[in-house]
Amino acid sequence: MSYQVDITIVGAGVIGLAIASQVASEGRAVYVLEKNQTFGQEASSRNSEVIHSGVYYPKDSLKARTCVEGNALLYELCQRHGIGHRKIGKLIVATDDAEVNELEKLWERGRSNGIKGLRLLNQQELSDLEPNVRGIAAIFSPSTGIIDSWGLMGHFAGKARDNGAHLAYRTEVTGIDRIPGGYKVSVRDPKGHFSFTTKVLINCAGLHSDKVAGMVGIDIARAGYRLHYCRGEYFSVSRGKANMVSRLIYPVPKAGEVGLGIHVNFDLGGRMRLGPDARYVDRIDYKVDDSQKRAFYDSVARFLPFIEYDDLEPEMVGIRAKLQAEGEDFRDFVISHECDRGLPQLINLIGIESPGLTSAPAIAKYVGRLVEEVLNNH
Numbered sequence: 001m002s003y004q005v006d007i008t009i010v011g012a013g014v015i016g017l018a019i020a021s022q023v024a025s026e027g028r029a030v031y032v033l034e035k036n037q038t039f040g041q042e043a044s045s046r047n048s049e050v051i052h053s054g055v056y057y058p059k060d061s062l063k064a065r066t067c068v069e070g071n072a073l074l075y076e077l078c079q080r081h082g083i084g085h086r087k088i089g090k091l092i093v094a095t096d097d098a099e100v101n102e103l104e105k106l107w108e109r110g111r112s113n114g115i116k117g118l119r120l121l122n123q124q125e126l127s128d129l130e131p132n133v134r135g136i137a138a139i140f141s142p143s144t145g146i147i148d149s150w151g152l153m154g155h156f157a158g159k160a161r162d163n164g165a166h167l168a169y170r171t172e173v174t175g176i177d178r179i180p181g182g183y184k185v186s187v188r189d190p191k192g193h194f195s196f197t198t199k200v201l202i203n204c205a206g207l208h209s210d211k212v213a214g215m216v217g218i219d220i221a222r223a224g225y226r227l228h229y230c231r232g233e234y235f236s237v238s239r240g241k242a243n244m245v246s247r248l249i250y251p252v253p254k255a256g257e258v259g260l261g262i263h264v265n266f267d268l269g270g271r272m273r274l275g276p277d278a279r280y281v282d283r284i285d286y287k288v289d290d291s292q293k294r295a296f297y298d299s300v301a302r303f304l305p306f307i308e309y310d311d312l313e314p315e316m317v318g319i320r321a322k323l324q325a326e327g328e329d330f331r332d333f334v335i336s337h338e339c340d341r342g343l344p345q346l347i348n349l350i351g352i353e354s355p356g357l358t359s360a361p362a363i364a365k366y367v368g369r370l371v372e373e374v375l376n377n378h
């Protein structure tokens, strides 16, 4: 059978774009389909823009491996292509003895994940680095930084186009059928409905990736692919406080906590933000909820004594695509060639929550290898 398209990628967030830039090449018809007006309107532009080092994730998990590799790849990409970034470093701060115990476990985990330059600091060393932070010990991660996520996505989109990929916006995938040797993809765009055939289909639909997997006939509950939305709010901090710290400052995550704990992050313009918190929700709604202001203030006041309640202004919301429901244990990224389900040439990426932005270039290389295998074998 001949196909109209060689590779179709659903979703133009940072993951779909990074993969498109990896797999596009001369003589290959590669399409990226995106339901919104342009790329990066969902999780990829509603996040902390932190280049993580990989401290938090279990050894050998995809999250740990792709984060550590992605961290190095991102700095290399940023330097080579002039993408805005700053390697400002990060501190995870313990404020009591129980947290020091947890901090030491995190430090061991970070070292076993192969993160270079991690240091455990005592109170004096912490205060020498950040005199305005209150704590009794800290982990210093020098390879953590911040990045212009739009610049990164623009780079991937440009490279994909230069290599011949087509980016189709306002084009929503509404159905997928298995056909001999490939897939029939039904879409809706401003002109109406149509369908086409593709040899390889890559699902990078972020918050909707479980539904897209369901369109091919996968029972998402049985497969463990059902996504749970977890909202993260941000508050900006008065400009006058932005110089009080010069690194990203995180608390020690509490046992069973969903996120990393409300922390200090910066954008590249030097604006300080607090967030994100983590609350499971039933629907996607980006309206900022300023009733969380007190909870934000209380959670940072113990390690950031210079912040006052009135410094905080509601800023934005991001929604995490989590595979674990509330109260459940760690789940890794799903990056799966679905041949064992009788769906060869379909690659699902599901639950690509944090550190997905950092991991994007490493995930793209990983999927690139899967695609070459698929194309060579089919």
Ligand SMILES: Cc1cc2nc3c(=O)[nH]c(=O)nc-3n(C[C@H](O)[C@H](O)[C@H](O)COP(=O)(O)OP(=O)(O)OC[C@H]3O[C@@H](n4cnc5c(N)ncnc54)[C@H](O)[C@@H]3O)c2cc1C
Binding pocket: 010, 011, 012, 013, 014, 015, 016, 033, 034, 035, 036, 039, 040, 041, 042, 043, 044, 045, 046, 047, 048, 049, 050, 051, 052, 171, 172, 173, 174, 204, 205, 206, 207, 208, 209, 212, 231, 232, 276, 317, 318, 319, 320, 321, 352, 353, 354, 355, 356, 357, 358, 359
């Ligand atoms: C609050 C928050 C903070 C975070 N902070 C960080 C951080 O500091 N560092 C870090 O490394 N990571 C961070 N992350 C994680 C990171 O943002 C994500 O892992 C990453 O952006 C996921 O990218 P994506 O392309 O998978 O998803 P998205 O950016 O959501 O893109 C998916 C795309 O698929 C499209 N789509 C969906 N369904 C269809 C369809 N049927 N047809 C066509 N198109 C479709 C959507 O419109 C969307 O554009 C954070 C995430 C959140 C929510």
